[in-house]
Amino acid sequence: MIERMEFLNITGPKDDIDRIIETYISKYDFQLENALSELKNVKELHAFNESNPYKDILARSQELKEYFKDTGLHTNRHMSIEEADKITRSISDKVYSLSQKKSELESELAGYEEKLKNVHYFIGLDYDTEKILHFKYVNFRFGSMPTEYYEKFMTFVYESIDTIFYKAREIDDKVWGVYFVPDAISEQIDAIYASMHFERFFLPDEYHGTPEYSSAKLQEKIKELQDNILNIDNKILSVLENSREDFLLANQVLYRFNKVFEVRKYAAATRDNRKDKKVFYIICGWLKKDDAEKLAKELENEPSTFCLAERNLSKISSTPPIKLKNNALFKPYEMFVEMYGLPNYKEFDPTILIALTYSVLFGFMFGDVGQGLVLLILGSIIAHKKKSRLAAIIARCGFFSTIFGFLFGSIFGFEDIIQPLWVRPAKAMTALPVIGNLNTVFVVTITLGMFIIILMMILSILTKLRFNEPGEALFDANGVAGLVFYASALITIILFMTGNHMPATIVLFIMFVLPLILIFLKEPLSAVLERKKVHLEGGVGMFILQGFFELFEVLLSYFSNSLSFVRVGAFAVSHAAMMEVVLMLSGVESGNINWIVVVLGNIFVMGMEGLIVGIQVLRLEYYELFSRFYTGDGREFKPYS
Structure with a gap:
């Protein structure tokens, strides 16, 4: 069967909107509709345009929350939004300096990993890379060519031209290496290599020793940086663990208040044309009939809040949403x-x-x-x-x-x-x-x-x-x-x-x-x-x-x-x-x-x-x-x- 739905209009003083949402509306399954669209025939209404004050601090809290493996929290303790904001900012400030250091190390790590990737292709080259990079009278070209062209080149071309090709490694159907050529004929030889689909690879001028030696040194540096980053992560986690319950509870409060504030984008407000005129909010939407009756009854205890059920669905621009209700068998x-x-x-x-x-x-x-x-x-x-x-x-x-x-x-x-x-x-x-x-x-x-x-x-x-x-x-x-x-x-x-x-x-x-x-x-x-x-x-x-x-x-x-x-x-x-x-x-x-x-x-x-x-x-x-x-x-x- 289809759950019976009821359309509610809730209105009250604008300053009271967050409390009403937090205390009453958030307890029920409430499908919000855009109040301006539903009440388009009502004059003097406008949308809420305040910026969400919880959005940024919640983003910081969510980022820190990723450090926890277990985010479960069992507590009946109450925390105000002001306290949640203060706790989160305090912990965030403590973590900030560590996070900055971590970012610097991660950037440095990325650079060394790129260097390791570059030298990785030439590990088979048994010659000091630094010396090659400083040759003056002999040109050199690091790079690769497809395996099939390399075989043709070595069989039919290599012996007839003035060049030396040193094969370093063969990876993914490509032969990586370096060739040497006298400066006087370099343009002619470069053209021959280009016809063999040779692709140049520019190795930075910052390597020492053979590629194998450079690779080992780079790996040592990378391991050192990874250990330092892990150490910082542990320090951050230690800071968070010392305030685990406070932080997670504050995160929940911030998330809830962020959701509450976001309700405003569906609400409408009356215009304040006179200083002595009160401004009211209007929230409207669909609830299951039983929930609508319960919510309306609860709001009777709020003297400044009014809840009206719209019985004539033809006056509502939105169609009732569908929620199916069947027993476990069906x-x-x-x-x-x-x-x-x-x-x-x-x-x-x-x-x-x-x-x-x-x-x-x-x-x-x-x-x-x-x-x-x-x-x-x-x-x-x-x-x-x-x-x-x-x-x-x-x-x-x-x-x-x-x-x-x-x-x-x-x-x-x-x-x-x-x-x-x-x-x-x-x-x-x-x-x-x-x-x-x-x-x-x-x-x-x-x-x-x-x-x-x-x-x-x-x-x-x-x-x-x-x-x-x-x-x-x-x-x-x-x-x-x-x-x-x-x-x-x-x-x-x-x-x-x-x-x-x-x-x-x-x-x-x-x-x-x-x-x-x-x-x-x-x-x-x-x-x-x-x-x-x-x-x-x-x-x-x-x-x-x-x-x-x-x-x-x-x-x-x-x-x-x-x-x-x-x-x-x-x-x-x-x-x-x-x-x-x-x-x-x-x-x-x-x-x-x-x-x-x-x-x-x-x-x-x-x-x-x-x-x-x-x-x-x-x-x-x-x-x-x-x-x-x-x-x-x-x-x-x-x-x-």
Whole structure:
């Protein structure tokens, strides 16, 4: 069901707004609405434009809080916002000098790490880097080239030019090294290396000894800096730990007051045009009806604060937010409703409907005692430990799969252990007039689907009446006219298939022809019923032509929607057939059963077919059920707290 919502307007002296929010409003789930938007017809209102005094100090507090591994706090002690501000600033000042030193060391550390990265590429070079960097008559180029070009260069080019290439390392398909060339021919040799995709790397003039020696020294310096930074962190943590309870409590108070102050961006205030005129705030928004009544009762004790409930929702610009309320058995299925879209405030909550139909149809398509129990047990365990709604749905579907497993006489695919309480899906046949023999589960699922469609049409009619759309409720394909036609078709089919007499001609006319005429004339009849001007766009001829094709589409959709439920029976049959294949591969017929094949086959079927069945049932829910009566355009209830 949908929680009943109530819209409250709360007003009082502007100077008292923080206390009222902190003392009363913050205790409830209150979805705030912009008061200026809701009260746009009220003159002399303006927005609060004060800057948040808690924002900066809270940011400093949150930054320091990251040093704590455990931020849990259990205390009943009260702390004022002034005390929280003072404590936080005092601790922050103590930490500030240490943080400054830490920042300097981190900057220095980053520089040394960059140097280590640069020299890392040339560790294989067994020559003093400092001497190379000071050559005067021989040019040098540090850099890299792709491995494939290096091999071509060494094979076809290297011996024919005046250069020395010293390979240092090979990393990620690149050869790193340095080449030397006489200054007089450096431009020509540089061009040859460039054609080999050689990329220069400029090594800074600050290394001593071989790259390996420089690397070791840099690593020592980096380790020293890391130890110094860790030491500072420990000093900061020591300062914080000495005031742990005070700091964490102050953080909570600052966070709460920051949230309280942020409420002002939703509030409005009256203008202070005269010095003797008091300024009032106005806060408005949605609460659950029970919470709204409790809050209003509490505010009665505040002589300067007034709380008014708006009973006429048509005067409110915002639509009521949606909060679903279902018991624990059906609550996990709210996930499927949210995926499609929350219901409009005037609609029915389809959670219970989807819970029952989804579970039953899944069980029908996946009927097996053993596999159903596995889904039930595993789903329940995961749902309990991980609080997963999907796992809870799987557990419930497993329960219905177990029930249908008993009806079909199947346990882990074996059909000779228990007798079916109803039929074997792959073998049961029913003789029908004209059609001949047809699988029994196909007949049952189509009939079941038609009854479900009729139920959806009834819900559609009730929904249209709630939305005050009598024309749609009476003459739509999912309205009364469509219901009469479709229900008549179902009754006629049942009478014919069971060998009973058909209704008289006049009854058939009322049952079939009259509803189709009403559906054909839906637009003009709805306009007359709702006292609107009848307007046939394109003229009478175009209306008749368009209406004919729309009516044909309606009839086609009735037929296709009914046949959609054949898939329920088809999956029940295919499930039994797949398990027959698994048992055949395991050697059941020969009497020499390979239990590993049986187990793996069951796991495969449960995984693959379970996923497919779950998706197919959800498709039926959305396209054959929801599309008939449900809009799903509601907005989620998001309380500010």
